[in-house]
Amino acid sequence: MNVNQSQLSRKTDQKDDIKMTEYNINDIIQSIVCLNDGGWTPSNVIPLVQKEIEKIHAETIQSVCNNSFDVPAVFSEANDLxxxxxxxxEEIKTCKHEIEANTMAEVLKSIESHDLISKEIDSVNFAHSIVKDAILCGKYLKEFEEGKKLQSFTKAVESVYDLLLFVDKPKYGFDQLEIYNNAKVTGQLIMENLVHDLTLEWDKMVCLNKSTEENRTTVSVxxxxxETALxxxxxxxxxxxxxxxxxxxxxSRxxxxxxxxxxxxxxxxxxxHENGSNLRLVFDHKVSTKPQYDEVIKNMTYIFSYISKFLDFEFKNNTTLMxxxxxxISSEFTDLIVENVFIHTVPSNITQLYSYDQVTTAIEKFQGFLSTVHFFPEEGYTLLSYMKDINSLFAERASKYIxxxxxxxxxxxxxxxxxxxVEKIPENSDKLKSEPTDVDVIEALDVLDKTIPNSLLFFPRCMISKSAQELLDLVIETMExxxxxxxxxxxxxxxxxxxxxxxxxxxxxxxHEIFLLSIPQYVALFHNNCMYLAHNLQTLGDKWSNLMDGSCVNYAISFLDLVQKMRNLGYKYLTMQLQQQRKQILDNIRSSDMNCLIGKDVLGDNAEAAVRQCLRQLQLLKNVWIGVFPHNVFTRLIxxxxxxxxxxxxxxxxxxxxISVEMATQLTYMYNIVVQKVPHMFHTQxxxxxxxVSWAKFKELIFILGASLRDLESHWNDGNxxxxxxxxVEELRSLIKALFxxxxxxANFLSKIK
Structure with a gap:
C-alpha cells in the first residue's frame, strides 16, 4: 500500500505539465450562430454544433492520453485502502468488546474503594480539626493564665482577644460542642473583667473632675x-x-x-499642687469680659505643658498619647481658638493693623510650642490661616467697631x-489769593457764584447735641x-x-422717642442735629473723593441721597412737636368760655386764664428754643x-x-394782654x-371791639x-352786626361796605 501511494504521489506531481485548451462556450456559439442575423434556423445550426462537440471530445481523449496520471493505478490503490x-x-470492535467485558468491572470496583477511603479520610480530618480547635482554645486560656501570673495586661488581653476572635468564627462542627460554648462564655467574662481592671488602672492614672457652683466652675486634673512598664x-x-x-x-473631649x-x-x-501632679482650674462666671489673647495663650501653654509631661511618651511604635x-481634637481646637480668640485680635483701626506683627509673632510661637509637645503635627496645621483674609477681617472688624x-x-x-x-453768613465768599487768568475758569467761577448760594458752605449759629458732632467726627475718622x-x-x-x-x-x-414727643428742647436739638448732619453730607462725598485722590476707586462715592432723608427726619419730629403745641393751645381755648361766645353777655374768668395759659406756653417755648434754633428758624417757628x-x-x-358791650370790653382787655406779651417772644418787636401774618388784623380787631361806628367808618374809608x-366784607359786616x-x-354804613 505504501508503494502505491508513492507511485500515486509521483504521478500526481506531473500535473503541472498537462496543458489543455480552454474553451469559452459563448465565443464558440457566436462563431456558429450569428446573433445579428435573423435568418438562421435550428436545423441549419445542429450539424455545426455536433461537429464542434465531436471536435471537443477528440481533444479531451487526446488530453487524457497525454496526461501523466495512471488512472487505473489510482482506482486499484483506492480499492486496497x-x-x-x-x-x-473489525479489530477496533473486537478491542471494545474485550474492554467492556473485563476492564470496566475492575474500574467500577476501584471507584467504590476510592469513595470509601475518601469518607474515612474526611472523618479523620474532621476529628483532627475539632481536636485541634479544642487544643487551640486551651492554649489561649493557658496563655491568659501565664499573662495573669506575670501580671501582664498586654499578654492576657492578647490571648483572650485571640480566643474571642477564634470563637467568633468557629469551624464547622466545633460550634456544636459544649467546649465551644464554655470557651466563648469564659472568654467574654475574662475580657469584661480585664476591661474593668484596665479602666480602673486608667482612672488611677488620669483623673478628671468638674464641679459647678452658682458663679464659678472648678475643674480638677x-x-x-x-514611661513605666505598668x-x-x-x-x-x-x-x-x-x-x-x-x-x-x-x-480629649x-x-x-x-x-x-x-x-x-x-x-x-x-x-x-506642690508635687506637680494635680492641677486645679477655677472659672469665674461673674467676669463678663472675654480674656485677652495673650492671657489665653499663657494659660493654654501652661495646660499643654502640664499634660505633655505625663502623656508625651512613646508606648508603641512612633505613637504617644499626645x-x-x-x-x-487638634482640628476642632484650631477652628475654635481662631473663631473665639484670634479673630478678635484683628484690629479695628488702621494704626493697630500696622503693629499687628506682635500678635502674629505670639501666635506663631504658640503654634511652634504645640508642635513641640506633639499636639500638632510638624506640618498641615496653622493657627494663622485667618491671616490670608486679613483685609476682609479688618474691614469687618473695623466696620463692626465703628x-x-x-x-x-x-x-x-x-x-x-x-x-x-456762624453768627452771620458772609455775603461774598473769600476771594482767591491769586486770581485765575484763564477766561474759562473766571467764567465758570462766576456762574458758580450765581447759581450756588453762599449759605451752602456755612451753617448758621445754633445749638446741637455733642453726640451729633461726635458722630460726624467718627465718620471723618472712618474716612481717614x-x-x-x-x-x-x-x-x-x-x-x-x-x-x-x-x-x-x-x-x-x-x-429717644419719649423725650422727642414730650420735651420741646429735645426736638429742637434733634432737628438741628439732622440739619447739621445733612449739611455735612452735601460735601462729605467730595471730601472723601479728595482724600482718595490717586487711589483706583471703581465705585461712586456720594452721600447726597441721604441729605433729604436726614432733613425729612428732622422735619418729621419738629412738625409733630408743632402739631402738639398747636393742639395744646387750641385745647386751652376750647376748654374755656372762649369756645362758644353765643348767648353769653359776660365771659367767665376761665377765658382770661386760658389766654394767659396759651401765652405762658408760647413764652416757655421761647425760653427753651431761643439760642437753640438758628435765629431765622426760631423766629419762623414762634x-x-x-x-x-x-x-x-x-x-x-x-x-x-x-356781642354785648361787657363782653366786648372783656375781649378788648384780654386781647390787649396778648398784644403786650407777644412781641417779647421774639428777638425784636x-x-x-x-x-x-395775623398781627395787624388782630390789632385792628381790638380796635373794632372798642370803637364807635364813626371810627369804623373812618377806618373803612370807602374801602381804602x-x-x-x-x-x-363778610367778616366786617358780621362784626358790625354783632357789636352794634x-x-x-x-344800615347806611353797612350799605357802604361792599
Missing part, C-alpha cells in the same frame, strides 16, 4: 502617667482590646469642652449740647482710615460710613404758633352773631409785624382804609 480500512474497523502595659492592653481610642476620645474652650471665653485661675490627643461706637454715641443724652455755626486701607477695606469703610446715617435714622428716634393762636382768637369773635385791608344795634346809621 478500502479493504485495509475494513480490517481495522490629676495625672500619674509616665503604664505602657496598660496602654498596649487597652489598644489591643480596642478601648484606648475610646479612653483618649473621652479625655473633656479637655476641649471643659478646659480649653472655657479658657478661651472666661476668666481662669490655675492652681498647681499624638492621639492631637488627632482627636457701628457699635456710632450706636453708643446715638444713645447718649441729646440735651448735652454745644454751640456751632479708608484712605490708608486696602481696596476691600476702603470700600467696606465707605459703606459703613453710609450705614452710620442709616443707623441714626433707626436708633435715635426709637431710643411766628407760626403765634399766628395760629391769633387766628383762633380772631375766629372766635368773627363767628359770633351778638419788629419780628412780630414781619413774620406774624385798614379795615378793608385786613377783613373781608340796628340803627339807620349802621
Amino acid at each position: 478500502r479493504a485495509e480500512s475494513q480490517l481495522l474497523i 490629676a495625672m500619674t502617667m509616665g 503604664c505602657i502595659d496598660v496602654l498596649n492592653a487597652l489598644d489591643k482590646c480596642k478601648r484606648l481610642d475610646e479612653k483618649v476620645s473621652q479625655m 473633656f479637655l476641649l469642652d471643659d478646659i480649653l474652650v472655657p479658657i478661651m471665653n472666661e476668666s481662669c485661675l490655675i492652681e498647681e 499624638i492621639l490627643l492631637g488627632r482627636n 457701628l457699635e461706637s456710632a450706636r453708643t454715641i446715638m444713645l447718649k443724652d441729646l440735651s448735652t449740647a454745644m454751640s456751632i455755626g 482710615q479708608a484712605v490708608q486701607s486696602s481696596d476691600i477695606a476702603s470700600r467696606k469703610l465707605y459703606n459703613t460710613a453710609r450705614l452710620i446715617f442709616e443707623l441714626y435714622d433707626a436708633v435715635v428716634p426709637y431710643h 411766628a407760626t404758633l403765634v399766628n395760629m393762636f391769633l387766628e383762633e382768637l380772631i375766629h372766635r369773635v368773627c363767628t359770633v352773631e351778638d 419788629m419780628d412780630v409785624e414781619k413774620y406774624v 382804609g385798614p379795615l378793608a385791608v385786613y377783613f373781608s 344795634q340796628n340803627t339807620q346809621f349802621r
Whole structure:
C-alpha cells in the first residue's frame, strides 16, 4: 500500500505539465450562430454544433492520453485502502468488546474503594480539626493564665482577644460542642473583667473632675502617667482590646469642652499642687469680659505643658498619647481658638493693623510650642490661616467697631449740647489769593457764584447735641482710615460710613422717642442735629473723593441721597412737636368760655386764664428754643404758633352773631394782654409785624371791639382804609352786626361796605 501511494504521489506531481485548451462556450456559439442575423434556423445550426462537440471530445481523449496520471493505478490503490480500512474497523470492535467485558468491572470496583477511603479520610480530618480547635482554645486560656501570673495586661488581653476572635468564627462542627460554648462564655467574662481592671488602672492614672457652683466652675486634673512598664502595659492592653481610642476620645473631649474652650471665653485661675501632679482650674462666671489673647495663650501653654509631661511618651511604635490627643481634637481646637480668640485680635483701626506683627509673632510661637509637645503635627496645621483674609477681617472688624461706637454715641443724652455755626453768613465768599487768568475758569467761577448760594458752605449759629458732632467726627475718622486701607477695606469703610446715617435714622428716634414727643428742647436739638448732619453730607462725598485722590476707586462715592432723608427726619419730629403745641393751645381755648361766645353777655374768668395759659406756653417755648434754633428758624417757628393762636382768637369773635358791650370790653382787655406779651417772644418787636401774618388784623380787631361806628367808618374809608385791608366784607359786616344795634346809621354804613 505504501508503494502505491508513492507511485500515486509521483504521478500526481506531473500535473503541472498537462496543458489543455480552454474553451469559452459563448465565443464558440457566436462563431456558429450569428446573433445579428435573423435568418438562421435550428436545423441549419445542429450539424455545426455536433461537429464542434465531436471536435471537443477528440481533444479531451487526446488530453487524457497525454496526461501523466495512471488512472487505473489510482482506482486499484483506492480499492486496497478500502479493504485495509475494513480490517481495522473489525479489530477496533473486537478491542471494545474485550474492554467492556473485563476492564470496566475492575474500574467500577476501584471507584467504590476510592469513595470509601475518601469518607474515612474526611472523618479523620474532621476529628483532627475539632481536636485541634479544642487544643487551640486551651492554649489561649493557658496563655491568659501565664499573662495573669506575670501580671501582664498586654499578654492576657492578647490571648483572650485571640480566643474571642477564634470563637467568633468557629469551624464547622466545633460550634456544636459544649467546649465551644464554655470557651466563648469564659472568654467574654475574662475580657469584661480585664476591661474593668484596665479602666480602673486608667482612672488611677488620669483623673478628671468638674464641679459647678452658682458663679464659678472648678475643674480638677490629676495625672500619674509616665514611661513605666505598668503604664505602657496598660496602654498596649487597652489598644489591643480596642478601648484606648475610646479612653483618649473621652479625655480629649473633656479637655476641649471643659478646659480649653472655657479658657478661651472666661476668666481662669490655675492652681498647681506642690508635687506637680494635680492641677486645679477655677472659672469665674461673674467676669463678663472675654480674656485677652495673650492671657489665653499663657494659660493654654501652661495646660499643654502640664499634660505633655505625663502623656508625651512613646508606648508603641512612633505613637504617644499626645499624638492621639492631637488627632482627636487638634482640628476642632484650631477652628475654635481662631473663631473665639484670634479673630478678635484683628484690629479695628488702621494704626493697630500696622503693629499687628506682635500678635502674629505670639501666635506663631504658640503654634511652634504645640508642635513641640506633639499636639500638632510638624506640618498641615496653622493657627494663622485667618491671616490670608486679613483685609476682609479688618474691614469687618473695623466696620463692626465703628457701628457699635456710632450706636453708643446715638444713645447718649441729646440735651448735652454745644454751640456751632456762624453768627452771620458772609455775603461774598473769600476771594482767591491769586486770581485765575484763564477766561474759562473766571467764567465758570462766576456762574458758580450765581447759581450756588453762599449759605451752602456755612451753617448758621445754633445749638446741637455733642453726640451729633461726635458722630460726624467718627465718620471723618472712618474716612481717614479708608484712605490708608486696602481696596476691600476702603470700600467696606465707605459703606459703613453710609450705614452710620442709616443707623441714626433707626436708633435715635426709637431710643429717644419719649423725650422727642414730650420735651420741646429735645426736638429742637434733634432737628438741628439732622440739619447739621445733612449739611455735612452735601460735601462729605467730595471730601472723601479728595482724600482718595490717586487711589483706583471703581465705585461712586456720594452721600447726597441721604441729605433729604436726614432733613425729612428732622422735619418729621419738629412738625409733630408743632402739631402738639398747636393742639395744646387750641385745647386751652376750647376748654374755656372762649369756645362758644353765643348767648353769653359776660365771659367767665376761665377765658382770661386760658389766654394767659396759651401765652405762658408760647413764652416757655421761647425760653427753651431761643439760642437753640438758628435765629431765622426760631423766629419762623414762634411766628407760626403765634399766628395760629391769633387766628383762633380772631375766629372766635368773627363767628359770633351778638356781642354785648361787657363782653366786648372783656375781649378788648384780654386781647390787649396778648398784644403786650407777644412781641417779647421774639428777638425784636419788629419780628412780630414781619413774620406774624395775623398781627395787624388782630390789632385792628381790638380796635373794632372798642370803637364807635364813626371810627369804623373812618377806618373803612370807602374801602381804602385798614379795615378793608385786613377783613373781608363778610367778616366786617358780621362784626358790625354783632357789636352794634340796628340803627339807620349802621344800615347806611353797612350799605357802604361792599
